[in-house]
Amino acid sequence: MSKIEARLAELGLTLPPASAPIANYVPFTITGKVVYISGQVPRNKAGAIWPVGQLGAGVSVEEGQAAAQLCFLSIIAHAKAAAGGDLDKIARVLRLTGYVNSATGFGEQPAVINGASDCAVAVFGEAGRHARSAVGVAALPGGAAVEVEAILELV
């Protein structure tokens, strides 16, 4: 078992299926050692988007953090595919962009996206520390509360 897979198990984290989008785009592309991962929305065990709604208007910061973690687990699932099935081939998380479905006036996007950032460091250690932007958007696909995209580096 790879070091990162062992770490996921230790943390009690399960990767979702790395399902392909039903459209003319793909979960990831690679140029050189850089991997671009498509924006991920949070999904529950049944595969449905969850949570739905806006931060600052019904969805709590804690739910938003759980959502951001779910997004990052989907990112890891696609990263594994991008790395040929071996997560130990991920050298670094280079950047995360976190889009938070936000009511006007809500300003805690950083706290919400920490759900993804903390998961990155819990799983990848120092290699999980990344550049980041967190912004508040008006709406997201399927009403998702959060969307996170990533740029990673392969070894």
Place this chain on the structure above:
Amino acid sequence: MSKIEARLAELGLTLPPASAPIANYVPFTITGKVVYISGQVPRNKAGAIWPVGQLGAGVSVEEGQAAAQLCFLSIIAHAKAAAGGDLDKIARVLRLTGYVNSATGFGEQPAVINGASDCAVAVFGEAGRHARSAVGVAALPGGAAVEVEAILELV
């Protein structure tokens, strides 16, 4: 005629002029084989931004898709310049980010941005398949309904 130019003609698609922004930024930059293309808003034949307004509040999904296709045609026009005039030198569309001017509660950003993604694959084939994020924003330059930015790879 290049393979991609022939494909554009076959699809009946015409590239807009690759006009430079009137500001201290440029349509594209290149590092190594990677090209960053500035965010493009949709423009009609007369060069005016069209459509203007929000999805979920007046602008239909079909109009949004047409807008996303117009954005992608502008991306191709700048890509051609970035590739020294030869579109066959575009190796891959690496990533698109699609910003959809969205009323709160509108959640069909993926369907809207398919207007760009479908165009990418129609024109570039397998090389047009890209990583993607689609988000709903509160407002866009000049009231544009859609804005799309791109990262491409040169051969």
Place this chain on the structure above:
Amino acid sequence: MSKIEARLAELGLTLPPASAPIANYVPFTITGKVVYISGQVPRNKAGAIWPVGQLGAGVSVEEGQAAAQLCFLSIIAHAKAAAGGDLDKIARVLRLTGYVNSATGFGEQPAVINGASDCAVAVFGEAGRHARSAVGVAALPGGAAVEVEAILELV
């Protein structure tokens, strides 16, 4: 004194402290010659986020431009750290993404983000010309009026 430091002094611009985020992310990451800088919000001399609020609903375009310049000065501060303390090692500003906290219907995001773009060219000259996207978001961290992120190239 480096050429760029001299230029900053000539322009009367002072870099803010390149303080690290209090979270599991970092101000920048580097892959090859490419530097990803985290999204920066504008801060006044006291370190507080300023201006707070929305363009099109209280914050003027001029204040937004000042905010965008402050964001870009923070980007330079982190770029200096990324370049080992020598700003002359920055080869190029590759891309800026400018997020403008916007009321629905506000469409002057390009004018606002020119506050960052003009600063980039004033400081770095031709090397400061960059690809750019400017979008209007519903909300930003701490209520900031503007957030700007950057991708740079090292020599």
